[in-house]
Each structure stands twice: as C-alpha cells, then as structure tokens.
Amino acid sequence: MTGMTKSIKPLDKATTIAFGCIILLLGVGAIAEPNFLSATYLVQQLQVASFLGVIATGMMMVILLGHIDLSIPWTISIGGMMATGASGILGPELGVPLAVPFGIACGMTVGLINGIGVAYLRAPAMIFTLGMNAVAQGVMVYHTGGFAPQDSGTPFMRELAVGHLVPGVPNPLLIWILLGAATVFVLTRTTLGRQIYAIGNTERAVFLSGVNTRRVLVICFVFSGACAAAGGILLSGWANRSYQAMGDVYLLPTVAAIVLGGTNVLGGRGRYMGTVAGVILITLLQSILSVLQPQVYFAEFGIKLPADVFRNIVFGVVIIGMLLLYARGAKVQS
Secondary structure: OHHHHHHOOOOOHHHHHHHHHHHHHHHHHHHHOHHHHOHHHHHHHHHHHHHHHHHHHHHHHHHHOOOOOOOHHHHHHHHHHHHHOHHHHHOHHHHOOOHHHHHHHHHHHHHHHHHHHHHOOOOOHHHHHHHHHHHHHHHHHHHHOOOOOOOOOOHHHHHHHHOOOEOOEOHHHHHHHHHHHHHHHHHHHOHHHHHHHHHHHHHHHHHHOOOOHHHHHHHHHHHHHHHHHHHHHHHHHHHOOOOOOOOHHHHHHHHHHHHHOOOOOOOOOOOHHHHHHHHHHHHHHHHHHHHHOOHHHHHOOOOOOOHHHHHHHHHHHHHHHHHHHHHOOOOOOO
16 A cells, blocks of 8 residues: 555646646636536536647647647648548548548658657757648648548547547547556656656757667657647547638647646656646636636727637737746756
C-alpha cells in the first residue's frame, strides 16, 4: 500500500488551479442557466471537449519538446475532408472501409513533413509549421476546387462521433480516454517519454548524450498530425459533413488548454492530467461565454466585438499571461 501511494503523484499547482477554475465555472454556469449542471448537458460538454482533447493530445507532445505545431488548423481539415472524400479518391470499395485510416494517414504525412523540416532542416518550428499550414490549405483548395469532394461522413465515422459503444459514454469521450491513457503511459513509463521531457529542457545535452533527438522530434510531429486528423474525422462524423477551414477555430483553444493545464510553452514540463483539466476548462469557458454573451455589455460602451473575436481575445490573453509566467521561472522537468 505504501509503494502504491508513493507511485501516485499529487496534482501540481497549475492542474489544481485549473480544476478549481472548472468548479468555479460550473457554479457560474449553474447560476446563469439552471440546466447547466444537468447530467445530459454535462455529458454533452464532455463530448464536445473530447474533440479538443484528441487534438490537444498531439499538440502537447510537440510543446513538451519546446516546439509548436501551427499547421493544426488545416491538418484537421485535411483529416476530415480526405476521410469524407476517400470513396471518390480510392473508389467506393476501398474508400468507405478505409476512410478513417486514410484521413489519419494524410494527417500523419503533414506531421512527417513538419518533423523533417524541424528536425533535419533545423527550421524554426513556428515558421515551418505555419508555412505548412498555408501549403496544406493551398493543396486542399486546389484538389477539391474549393469544396469537399464528398462532404458527408461514412456510417462508421458517424458512429465514432455520435455512437455509444459503452452505454452513457459518447464514443469520442471513450476515444479520448483511451488515447489519453496511452499518452500517459508513453510519457511516464517509456524511454521515449523521458527523452521528450529531456529534449524540452536541454536538447543539445540530450543529443550529446547519444540520443537520436531528430527521431524523437519526427515521432512527436507525426503523432500531432495524426491526432489533428483524428479530431477532424470526429468533427466530420459529428456534423455529418466536412468543409474548408473547419479546423481554424481550434488553434487558439488547443494552445490555451495546454498552457492552462500547466505545460510549459518553452518545453520540458507538463502533465497530461493538466491538459485534461485545461481542455475541460476551455470547453466550459466557451459554453459560458455563449450563455452570458459578455460582448453585449461591451457594446453598451461602444465596443462592438463579434462573439468569436471576443473568445479569441480571451484565449490570447490566457496564452500571453501563461507565457510570461513561465518565462520568468526556470524550466524544470516534471
């Protein structure tokens, strides 16, 4: 019993604060909307959070390395659009059963190019992935002619997004739980996980110790691309359609959720439980902003902001604040 107790690490300060904010938001939501704490609504919020959670899982691995993946928006779009259009590309016999793996493979390809550019060409991750996002956008617009070749999801995609393999548990939430468990295992129980944290702290020292740091970078970027594409597939199944720029609204919430959970944006520190808390916090914050519509109060003072612009301002302030907070402290391995 003593050994088991020692193996369970207590929540760090950032994660504890994030969960505290979740409780606070639940209270605010209950005051603003009586049905906010109903089981049906909370399960729905967890289902919505699952899409962001799957995407954030891959991004977190890249951020732990001290890099960032700004190609997430159009990697999401590529995953969803290539999965829904697989029957037109691969033919109906192969396209329908292979729609999901085909979409994920396309996302992994984007991640592989990002990984090679950052690891082997030594390009700055922020610039290279931002450029890759633009390239992906151009390729998809050219390939599709400005619209999805077939914008409706397959029955399997629909089942993944809205079905319930376990009664009462939406399939996206189940997928997020399984993906999260695998990620926690990799980060805490494998050599790869230790290398990721070490590279995030001092990549040069890890490289000089004999670790193939380039391989680790490529693996994490490929994983990020796969998770983004998987998120796009789930979103397409949920809406039963895919469309251009469907991932644009997920970049800021993804980064905000990760840094809110305590992951150091400079790399080397972070726990997956913190990312889980950050994802739920961001989802609840979006929900409450939709309910309260605070931009309406600003309009009374002549400040007119659309709802999406106001949300982006909130997320941007969060990211900048956390960046300043971490930049003032020393980077230590979690």
